[in-house]
Amino acid sequence: MxxxxxxxxxxxxxxxxxxxxxxxxxxxxxxxxxxxxxxxxxxxxxxxxxxxxxxxxxxxxxxxxxxxxxxxxxxxxxxxxxxxxxxxxxxxxxxxxxxxxxxxxxxxxxxxxxxxxxxxxQPRERTEEDTLQTLSFADLTIDIDKREVIAAGEKVAFRPKEFELLVHMARSPGSVFSREQLLEQIWGYDYFGDVRTIDVHIKKIRQRLHKLPYECIHTVWGVGYKFEVDE
CATH class of the missing domain: 3.40.50.2300 (Response regulator)
Incomplete structure (x- = not known):
């Protein structure tokens, strides 16, 4: 630094x-x-x-x-x-x-x-997972290279961590992530922060995607969250 x-x-x-x-x-x-x-x-x-x-x-x-x-x-x-x-x-x-x-x-x-x-x-090294640069679902497109989200035909602005959190979950539809896992994987440190940080950012993501005809971020009670779209 x-x-x-x-x-x-x-x-x-x-x-x-x-x-x-x-x-x-x-x-x-x-x-x-x-x-x-x-x-x-x-x-x-x-x-x-x-x-x-x-x-x-x-x-x-x-x-x-x-x-x-x-x-x-x-x-x-x-x-x-x-x-x-x-x-x-x-x-x-x-x-x-x-x-x-x-x-x-x-x-x-x-x-x-x-x-x-x-x-x-900081930019990280590309992995095999990064070769897929556009994630497409019904009424939702996430362009990873351009850092753009198109929801229900409209471009939606995301703050950096919100975008990273959405991409991380959308890469593994159906997978359940605990708040601790997301905190470590997105924020890059092991539990320095409060897990409620995740709840706040999930709330913001849901608000930004409110025009979608479905909910794509689901709460798994007692565990955490998952990304899932019924297409």
């Missing part, structure tokens, strides 16, 4: 200093914002490779900043929250955050999550 630039937006100077010291050892360039408004200005000015947003900040909170960033950029975002309520974590993911961490956290785990997100975004 040589010369990676990370923007950290947090009004707690102690948190920023801990991150600064650890990032320096990891060869990560750090840009610090002390409030939400400044964070947005620095995203525009610095074009960071990763953004870390504290939920509770002056000027604009982390949720507002995340919402504004997603209007223009796909830069990966990790949310920081000192709260324990599920609402905060799920809302962040629904607004487009890629991951979240609850304070207090270890800088080592933060860097591990950053690395995991970057690994997921």
């Amino acid at each position: 040589n010369q990676t630039k990370v923007l950290v937006a947090d009004d707690d100077p102690n948190v920023c200093e801990i991150i600064r010291l650890y990032f320096a050892k990891q060869q990560i360039d750090l840009v610090i914002a002390n409030n939400g408004k400044q964070a947005l200005e620095l995203v525009e000015k610095e074009s960071p490779d990763m953004i870390i947003l504290d939920v509770m900040m002056p000027e604009m909170d982390g949720f507002e900043v995340c919402r504004e960033i997603r209007k223009k950029w796909d830069t990966p975002i990790i949310m920081l929250t000192a709260k324990e309520e599920e609402f905060d974590r799920v809302l962040g993911l629904e607004l487009g955050a890629d991951d979240y961490m609850t304070k207090p956290f270890s800088p080592r785990e933060l860097v591990a999550r950053i690395r995991a997100i970057f690994r997921r975004l």
